[in-house]
Structure formats: structure tokens, C-alpha cells
Amino acid sequence: MKRRSFLLGGLASAGLRAAGGPDPGFRLADITRAAGLDFRHNSGAFGAKYLPETLGPGCAFLDFDGDGLLDILILNGSDWPGHGRGGGAGLRLYRNNGNGTFTDVTQKAGLAVPLYGMGVAVGDFNNDGFPDIYVTAVGQSRLFQNTGKGTFVDVTQKSGLGGRTGLSTSALWFDYDRDGLLDLFVCNYVQWSADHDVFCSVDGKNKSYCTPEAYHGSTCWLFRNRGNGTFEDVTAKSGIFDTSSKSLGVAMLDMGGDGWPDLFVANDTQPNKLYRNQKNGTFEDIAVQAGVAFSDDGKARAGMGVDVADFDNSGTAGIAITNFDDEMMALYHAGKNGAFVDVAGRAGISVPSRRRLGFGCCFADMNLDGHLDLVAVNGHIDETVRNIAGNHGYAQAPHLFLNDGHGGFRDVATEVGGGFATPRVGRGLAYGDIDGDGDVDLLLTTNGGPAYLYRNDVAAGAKSLRLKLRGVKSNREAIGAVVRVTTAEGTQSRMVKTGSSYLSQSELALTFGLGKRDRAERVVVQWPSGGVQEFKGVAAGRFELVEGGRLG
Amino acid sequence: MSKLNRPSPTIRLLAGLAVTLLAVGVYSTYTFVQLGALRQLQTETIDRNRRDSLLLLRIQNGLNAVALAMRDMLDTEALAEGPQYPLAAWKPQFRRLRTDLEDALRQERRVSVRATASGQDQYLVDSFRQFWDALDRMFERSEVSEGEARTAIRLSLQARHAAISTAVARLLIQNNESEQEAQARTSQIYRGVQLNVFVFLAAMVIVIVLTSLYLVQYNRRLFHKVEEFSERRSELAQQLIGMQESAFASISRELHDDFGQILTAIGVMLQRADRKAGDLLEVREVVQATLDKVRALSRALHPVVLDEIGLEGAFDDYLPEFEKRTGIEIYYEKCGVARELDREVTIHLYRIMQEALNNVAKHSGSKSARVMLDYATEAVTLEIEDQGRGLGKITGGLGMVSMRERAGMVHGKIEFLEPESGGARVRVTIPLKDNYAG
Numbered sequence: 006m007k008r009r010s011f012l013l014g015g016l017a018s019a020g021l022r023a024a025g026g027p028d029p030g031f032r033l034a035d036i037t038r039a040a041g042l043d044f045r046h047n048s049g050a051f052g053a054k055y056l057p058e059t060l061g062p063g064c065a066f067l068d069f070d071g072d073g074l075l076d077i078l079i080l081n082g083s084d085w086p087g088h089g090r091g092g093g094a095g096l097r098l099y100r101n102n103g104n105g106t107f108t109d110v111t112q113k114a115g116l117a118v119p120l121y122g123m124g125v126a127v128g129d130f131n132n133d134g135f136p137d138i139y140v141t142a143v144g145q146s147r148l149f150q151n152t153g154k155g156t157f158v159d160v161t162q163k164s165g166l167g168g169r170t171g172l173s174t175s176a177l178w179f180d181y182d183r184d185g186l187l188d189l190f191v192c193n194y195v196q197w198s199a200d201h202d203v204f205c206s207v208d209g210k211n212k213s214y215c216t217p218e219a220y221h222g223s224t225c226w227l228f229r230n231r232g233n234g235t236f237e238d239v240t241a242k243s244g245i246f247d248t249s250s251k252s253l254g255v256a257m258l259d260m261g262g263d264g265w266p267d268l269f270v271a272n273d274t275q276p277n278k279l280y281r282n283q284k285n286g287t288f289e290d291i292a293v294q295a296g297v298a299f300s301d302d303g304k305a306r307a308g309m310g311v312d313v314a315d316f317d318n319s320g321t322a323g324i325a326i327t328n329f330d331d332e333m334m335a336l337y338h339a340g341k342n343g344a345f346v347d348v349a350g351r352a353g354i355s356v357p358s359r360r361r362l363g364f365g366c367c368f369a370d371m372n373l374d375g376h377l378d379l380v381a382v383n384g385h386i387d388e389t390v391r392n393i394a395g396n397h398g399y400a401q402a403p404h405l406f407l408n409d410g411h412g413g414f415r416d417v418a419t420e421v422g423g424g425f426a427t428p429r430v431g432r433g434l435a436y437g438d439i440d441g442d443g444d445v446d447l448l449l450t451t452n453g454g455p456a457y458l459y460r461n462d463v464a465a466g467a468k469s470l471r472l473k474l475r476g477v478k479s480n481r482e483a484i485g486a487v488v489r490v491t492t493a494e495g496t497q498s499r500m501v502k503t504g505s506s507y508l509s510q511s512e513l514a515l516t517f518g519l520g521k522r523d524r525a526e527r528v529v530v531q532w533p534s535g536g537v538q539e540f541k542g543v544a545a546g547r548f549e550l551v552e553g554g555r556l557g
Numbered sequence: 558m559s560k561l562n563r564p565s566p567t568i569r570l571l572a573g574l575a576v577t578l579l580a581v582g583v584y585s586t587y588t589f590v591q592l593g594a595l596r597q598l599q600t601e602t603i604d605r606n607r608r609d610s611l612l613l614l615r616i617q618n619g620l621n622a623v624a625l626a627m628r629d630m631l632d633t634e635a636l637a638e639g640p641q642y643p644l645a646a647w648k649p650q651f652r653r654l655r656t657d658l659e660d661a662l663r664q665e666r667r668v669s670v671r672a673t674a675s676g677q678d679q680y681l682v683d684s685f686r687q688f689w690d691a692l693d694r695m696f697e698r699s700e701v702s703e704g705e706a707r708t709a710i711r712l713s714l715q716a717r718h719a720a721i722s723t724a725v726a727r728l729l730i731q732n733n734e735s736e737q738e739a740q741a742r743t744s745q746i747y748r749g750v751q752l753n754v755f756v757f758l759a760a761m762v763i764v765i766v767l768t769s770l771y772l773v774q775y776n777r778r779l780f781h782k783v784e785e786f787s788e789r790r791s792e793l794a795q796q797l798i799g800m801q802e803s804a805f806a807s808i809s810r811e812l813h814d815d816f817g818q819i820l821t822a823i824g825v826m827l828q829r830a831d832r833k834a835g836d837l838l839e840v841r842e843v844v845q846a847t848l849d850k851v852r853a854l855s856r857a858l859h860p861v862v863l864d865e866i867g868l869e870g871a872f873d874d875y876l877p878e879f880e881k882r883t884g885i886e887i888y889y890e891k892c893g894v895a896r897e898l899d900r901e902v903t904i905h906l907y908r909i910m911q912e913a914l915n916n917v918a919k920h921s922g923s924k925s926a927r928v929m930l931d932y933a934t935e936a937v938t939l940e941i942e943d944q945g946r947g948l949g950k951i952t953g954g955l956g957m958v959s960m961r962e963r964a965g966m967v968h969g970k971i972e973f974l975e976p977e978s979g980g981a982r983v984r985v986t987i988p989l990k991d992n993y994a995g
Binding site for chain 2: 145168169170171221222224238240241242244245246247248249289290293
């Protein structure tokens with residue numbers, strides 16, 4: 006196992022800790038260029054200021070060829086019809102060479118498809134061991150089936166997902182009916198088409214990007230996997246249908262720990278939705294009752310990205326949501342009676358996030374101390390933001406909130422190096438261990454700019470337990486499985502999940518920080534099928550667990 | 558001391574204080590009552606009204622969402638390509654809206670300050686119930702025929718929706734009106750309080766001014782009286798001293814002129830008969846002693862030397878005698894050019910000198926004293942100084958009073974000092990006639 010580490014001693018105390026507080030315990034290195042990641046986002050903007058131009062792109066970590074190395078998928082926009090050169094590939098696939106470099110294999114993989122790409126959800130819907138890709142787009146979104154030979158086939162029409170257009174954003178794969186087959190949830194933003202664009206203006210003369218209020222809402226979609234390669238639209242039947250929604254982010258969670266996956270949908274200027282699984286194929290929105298529909302002052306915020314995780318190691322998952330500037334991020338902690346409480350202020354997240362417009366956000370244990378940290382990328386919608394009162398900047402620095410393990414978070418973006426705190430027009434964000442050193446690295450995309458790959462170098466001695474699950478009775482990727490790892494310090498819990506963040510997807514393998522410990526006392530795996538497995542005294546390292554099998 | 562011929566102001570002042578306190582009490586009570594009314598108006602009416610308006614806005618928002626949902630249900634030509642969802646798909650959306658609206662309505666009725674008898678609430682509740690009933694019927698019908706259901710939306714639901722929306726708008730306007738009313742009442746209360754403050758302050762100012770004027774006037778009279786008394790007393794004392802001096806002077810003259818002459822004559826006669834009788838020698842000695850005593854008494858009562866040889870002569874005469882009598886050493890110095898002084902001035906200066914030296918002998922315990930007489934251009938100054946115990950308690954004695962009165966009688970100034978070196982110093986400064994006469 007390769008492990009990049011650095012000595013904390015002399016270097017750390019020298020000058021990097023000027024911001025106060027202890028050393029973050031890790032450094033980030035910008036390896037975009039070294040890795041050969043030559044991506045540049047094309048929003049297609051030509052002056053007409055079409056709404057979708059401001060939204061993308063998303064990105065994902067996946068192992069499409071099954072070689073155990075995380076590959077990278079980044080979505081792209083394209084020129085609008087009749088402008089520029091017209092068209093352009095809507096996504097790029099970069100294969101991990103295993104030596105720190107990546108190769109663009111889009112063409113070879115058969116993904117050089119013209120489309121205006123937005124987000125992505127990666128999941129093995131046919132349980133063949135190779136992850137398939139659902140790409141959301143402006144217009145018709147696509148499902149690409151992995152052939153297992155390094156190539157993909159567009160099965161949109163064949164699977165019954167064709168014949169519908171929209172401004173689709175985030176998506177996720179989950180098995181809501183627990184039949185062992187991944188179903189698909191797709192967020193739609195608003196009803197928009199270039200032909201019926203609305204004129205909005207800040208100064209009364211020049212067109213600017215419209216706020217979502219200018220457009221009709223659009224329902225999200227839920228597709229049930231029939232198991233024969235086709236999907237059934239159960240949007241109406243399941244109670245998901247809602248024409249008022251303007252959805253941008255979606256995350257799965259298991260409220261009450263009943264094993265049935267629930268959904269949280271972040272809506273822009275509309276109340277957020279918390280769909281509770283009724284265990285009979287339907288969902289009920291309990292967002293208002295649970296206190297997550299509106300901000301504490303009763304206003305529907307402009308929710309963008311969302312992630313759900315047990316950030317306080319309490320055993321129940323909390324919710325982080327990125328919002329518009331002046332709205333602050335939300336950090337919901339699950340209370341005893343099922344209602345959520347926004348603890349962003351108490352946790353020290355409100356004030357730093359007040360002047361930023363956030364998009365992608367992920368809980369990830371960056372320094373492997375056993376406490377989930379919170380990463381969020383920021384950037385404004387409109388480059389003319391300078392002309393608007395209360396200028397908070399178009400390009401904005403990302404947040405890297407370090408969890409102190411006592412309910413407090415501290416933004417250490419400026420302390421971790423690599424130019425991570427450089428202001429950018431951030432959108433997508435995903436994490437994954439690209440170099441197999443046991444910590445999670447970061448991938449972030451920018452609107453109209455490059456994507457950035459950051460290698461994480463944790464301080465020497467910090468160990469992790471990484472777990473990749475393979476379902477047998479459950480869906481093949483064990484999406485929805487919950488793993489609890491107990492050390493002397495407490496119990497961390499994580500769910501195997503797609504979706505989350507914004508338009509993006511992180512790796513499915515779970516990372517548990519053990520700090521300086523060599524082993525975990527107990528590891529409990531709760532499979533989506535309902536089975537539970539328990540292991541004692543698991544050493545730090547990387548494991549693959551097949552449902553019902555042995556660890557290691 | 559005799560009582561002032563006006564009564565003491567204490568009673569009047571106490572009465573004034575009582576009236577003032579009463580006024581403050583009445584005013585405070587009134588103000589508190591007014592403020593209480595204001596607070597009640599604000600919490601009871603204005604705050605509740607505002608919250609009610611917010612809830613009505615929330616209801617109006619919900620109605621908007623209902624309208625949008627109905628629009629979407631009728632909108633069969635969607636912008637995007639996709640499946641046509643059955644009308645039944647909207648059920649959860651409406652269920653959510655209904656929950657939200659009913660909650661808002663419940664809260665609104667709780668907060669509202671409308672009279673329950675107004676019937677508007679009942680109308681609103683009935684209208685909503687009819688709307689939800691019609692909605693349920695529409696969903697039922699949609700299972701049979703979507704077209705008919707859409708017609709029901711257009712004909713029944715939208716009309717009912719418009720009616721509810723109008724009713725809510727009417728309530729909002731009503732709230733606004735009652736808020737304006739409350740506003741008017743508030744400003745009326747404020748005006749009343751303002752006037753009260755004004756009246757109260759004016760009354761307070763008047764009371765303060767009157768009291769002050771009364772006290773000033775009273776004090777002025779008091780000072781005037783005191784001054785009068787003091788003058789009268791001083792006059793009396795001076796008259797007394799004057800009378801005493803003139804009495805002493807006439808007795809002294811009698812003693813000197815008459816008894817002196819007689820005794821001198823007897824002495825001469827006895828001298829001539831010297832040789833004849835030895836007994837007569839004894840008589841002559843008795844006569845001589847009597848003569849000396851008479852002379853001394855005469856000088857003591859009125860220093861004739863003053864009239865004969867002036868102040869300095871009198872000093873030269875008296876000081877050695879004093880030294881001999883008391884054993885206190887006297888250092889006598891004179892400054893300036895001697896001038897002829899008023900008779901009055903000389904007698905009083907002389908007497909002050911005598912009194913001061915008597916004090917030295919009686920109280921100071923000093924072995925020596927210094928007497929200084931200084932003629933300056935505009936005043937004559939006399940200083941008597943000793944090295945004794947200082948003034949101590951004797952400052953209020955009769956001797957001091959007579960010294961002060963004597964100085965006063967000739968427009969002079971007397972000072973009783975205690976120099977840092979110890980002892981006591983009496984200083985009399987008497988302006989010369991040219992200076993004070995004018």
C-alpha cells in the first residue's frame with residue numbers, strides 16, 4: 006500500500022497555523038495538471054443568458070472498468086444549437102492509470118455523445134458488477150449501460166426512460182422498494198426551453214440570468230426498476246409528483262433506521278421536500294413537520310446541494326444544505342422526536358457561509374480523526390453580480406469545515422494549502438480515494454472553467470478503515486447499506502449512497518477514520534436486504550465484503 | 558434673641574411639598590394608566606393584527622400555490638416533452654397544500670381580533686370546506702373522465718378559489734383598516750400623554766419658581782433684620798464705651814485737678830510745719846502716698862498724658878510702668894513719621910494697647926511682648942505680639958469685644974492672628990481721617 010505522508014513536526018508549526026486552532030492534520034495538493042485532467046467546462050454562453058448555463062457541471066468518481074482504481078467522469082455543457090460550433094460532447098471520462106495520471110477515454114468508451122450535460126448518478130442497475138451511468142441533461146437525459154468491456158451503450162429508449170425532456174439536475178440510484186434492484190430518482194429544476202426563455206434584467210437594459218421565480222416548477226421523477234432492463238414511471242403512483250418543485254439536490258437517508266430509504270430534496274426558492282418511505286411503494290412529504298422545509302424564520306431558501314451523514318457520531322444522520330448567499334448553509338441535526346433542528350449557527354457554519362453561494366457539499370473525514378468534516382464549493386450565478394448591491398463576488402472560496410468532534414466546525418480552507426481557498430465559480434464536488442492511500446481526495450468543477458483534482462495528504466500516523474460492500478441478496482453495490490464502526494472513542498456510522506452533493510457522485514466505498522488507532526473494536530454491517538453482519542477487532546486497512554461473506 | 562415678627566416658612570414649605578408630591582402622584586398614575594392602555598392596544602390589537610395579516614398572507618400564498626397547481630392540471634400542453642400524468646397524480650400535492658392551509662386558517666382564527674359574530678370566519682371556513690369537497694369530487698370524477706374533471710376545475714373549483722381569495726383579501730383590507738383605527742387611537746393617546754407632560758412640566762416650573770421667589774424674599778428680609786440688629790448692638794456698645802470714657806475722663810480730671818491740688822497743698826503745708834512736730838512727718842508721708850494713688854488712679858481712668866503729650870508720650874509713659882508691674886519685657890518700636898491723631902483715635906488705640914497687653918499678662922504666659930506702632934500715609938497700625946500660648950479660647954471674651962468695638966468706632970479694622978512662629982498677634986489698622994471722611 007502506497008501512503009503519502011508528511012512529517013507534522015517542524016513544518017506545521019512554522020507558519021501555516023497562523024489562523025489559530027490546531028493543525029488540520031492534512032494538506033491538499035493540486036494535482037490537476039500532473040494528473041492530465043485537461044477538462045474545461047463549456048456552458049455554451051453566447052450572451053442570451055440561458056438559465057442552464059449557470060448550473061453545471063457535475064462530476065463523479067467511479068470504477069467503470071473494475072480495476073479497483075477510481076476513474077473520473079465530468080459532465081459538460083455544449084454550444085447551443087445555432088451558436089458556436091454547435092453541439093459538443095456532454096461528458097468526459099478519464100481512466101485512472103494507477104500512476105497518478107488519467108487518460109481521456111471518452112471516445113473509446115463510447116460516451117462522446119452530443120448533449121447538454123448537467124449531473125450524474127452512477128449505479129449498477131442491472132447488477133452485472135459494472136456501474137452504469139445516468140446522465141441528467143437539458144432536454145433528454147440518458148442512461149448508459151456498462152458493457153463490462155470498457156464501453157457504454159445508450160439504453161435510454163430501450164429502458165423506457167426516453168421520450169421525456171426537462172431541465173434535469175441531480176439524480177440518485179436507490180432501492181426504495183427493497184427488491185434488490187436499483188431504482189432511479191431524478192430532480193428537475195424548472196420548465197425551461199430556449200424557445201420560451203424569459204427576459205430578466207438587473208439594470209433594466211441588459212439581460213441577466215433569471216431567478217427561478219420566473220419559471221414554472223417541474224416535478225421530480227421516480228422510476229422503478231422492473232428488473233428486465235426497463236423502468237416504470239412511478240412518479241404519480243409513489244406520491245413524488247409535485248409540479249411546484251424546483252429541485253437541484255437530492256440525498257438519501259434512513260429516518261428512524263427502519264431500513265427503508267427516504268429522500269431529501271433541496272428545492273430552489275421552494276420548500277424542501279423530505280419524502281418518507283411508506284414501505285408500500287409510496288412516499289409522504291413530511292418536510293414541514295420535520296422542520297426542514299423552510300428556514301427557521303419560515304422562508305423557503307434557495308437550496309442547491311445537500312448531503313446527509315451522521316456528522317456528530319450520534320447514530321442518526323443530519324443534513325447539510327448549501328443555499329444562496331445571505332441565506333447561510335443549513336446544518337440540520339436530527340432531534341429526538343423526529344424533527345430536525347438547524348444547528349448551523351451553533352456549529353459555527355452560519356457566519357462563514359453567509360456571504361457565499363454554495364453548491365456541491367459533502368461530508369468527508371478529511372483528516373481521518375473519526376469525525377466527518379464538511380466540504381462545500383461556492384460561486385455565484387451571475388458574473389454581473391458586481392453590479393448588484395451587496396457584492397459578494399462571482400468567484401468565491403470553498404469551505405472546508407473541520408469537525409472538532411464537539412459540535413463545532415472551523416473553516417480551514419486557507420490552512421490546507423494547494424491553493425484550495427482560491428475563489429472559484431464552484432459547482433460540482435465529489436470525493437474518492439484515487440491513489441489508494443486510505444484517505445479521500447477531492448474533485449471539484451467550476452462553471453465555465455476547469456475541474457480541479459486535489460490529492461489529500463494526511464498527517465503521518467492517521468489510519469483509516471475502508472470498506473467496499475458487494476450485495477448478493479441486496480443490490481450489487483449495497484446502496485442503502487449502513488455500516489457502524491466502533492472504537493474506544495465512539496461509533497461512526499455511514500451509508501452507502503449515490504446522489505448527494507450537487508449534480509455529482511462520490512465513491513461508494515466507505516472511509517472510517519481511526520486516527521492513530523490500529524483497529525476498530527467492532528464493525529456492524531446492515532445490508533439493504535435486512536441482513537446484519539458483525540465483525541470484531543478489524544484492523545485498519547482496505548476491505549471488500551461480500552454479503553454473507555467474511556471480511557478481508 | 559427676639560422672634561422674627563413673621564412666622565417661620567417651614568409650614569408653608571411643607572405644605573408646598575405635599576401639594577407637589579400629590580401632583581407628581583396624580584400625574585404618574587394618570588401616565589401609567591395611559592401607557593397601560595397603549596400597551597394593551599398594541600398587544601391586543603396592533604400586534605395581533607399584524608400577525609393575523611401575516612397569516613392571511615400565508616393563506617393567500619397557499620391559495621396561489623393551489624391556483625398554480627390547478628393551472629398545471631389544466632395545462633395539457635406542457636413545455637417539455639414527456640408523459641401526461643393523470644390528474645390523480647396531483648392528489649399528494651393538494652393534500653400537502655390542504656394541510657398547510659388548514660393549519661394557517663386555524664392559527665389565523667386564534668390570532669384574529671375580529672368579532673366572532675361577524676360571520677366572516679364562518680364564511681371562510683365554509684368556503685374552504687366546499688372547495689375541498691369539490692376537489693375530492695373532481696378527483697373522483699377524474700377516475701372516470703379526465704375531461705369532465707377538467708371542466709369541474711374550470712367551472713367549480715376555480716370559481717370557489719376566486720371567492721375564497723377575495724374573502725381573504727377582504728379580511729386583509731379589514732385588518733388594515735382596523736390597524737389604521739388603532740393607529741389613530743395610539744396617536745391620540747400619545748397626544749394626551751404629550752399634553753400631560755407639558756402641563757406637568759409647566760406646573761412644576763411654576764411651583765419651583767414661586768418657591769424660590771418666596772425663599773429669596775424671606776432670606777432677604779432675614780438678612781436685613783440681622784444686619785439691623787447687629788448695627789443696633791454695635792451702636793449700643795459704642796455708646797457704652799463712649800459714655801464710660803467720658804465718665805472716666807471727668808472723674809480723672811476731678812481727681813487730678815481737685816484732689817491732686819488739695820493733697821499737694823496739704824503736702825506743702827505739712828513741709829513747712831516740718832520742724833515743729835515729728836508726728837506731722839508721718840501725716841506728710843500718708844498724704845504723699847494718697848497723692849500718688851490719686852494720680853495713678855487718675856491716669857488709669859483717663860490717661861491725661863494722652864491729652865498732654867499725645868499717643869507716643871502715653872506709650873512711653875505706660876510701657877515701662879507695665880514692664881515694672883508685670884515683669885514682662887516689652888520691645889517697643891515705632892515706624893514712620895509720627896503725626897497728630899484724632900483724640901478719638903488716640904484714646905482707642907491706647908485702650909486697645911492696654912487691653913492687649915493685659916491679655917498678654919493674664920493669658921499668654923509669655924515672658925516678653927512686642928509693641929509696634931506704624932504710621933503709614935493712609936493708616937496707622939498698631940501691633941501687639943507675644944510668644945505665648947496663642948489665642949486659644951479667649952477669642953470670644955469681653956476684652957476682645959471691646960477691642961473690636963473700639964476699632965469699629967474709629968472705622969478701623971482689628972485682626973487677631975496666630976503667627977506660624979507661635980504666640981498671638983493683635984493688629985489694628987485705622988485709616989487716617991482724610992481717607993475715610995470723604
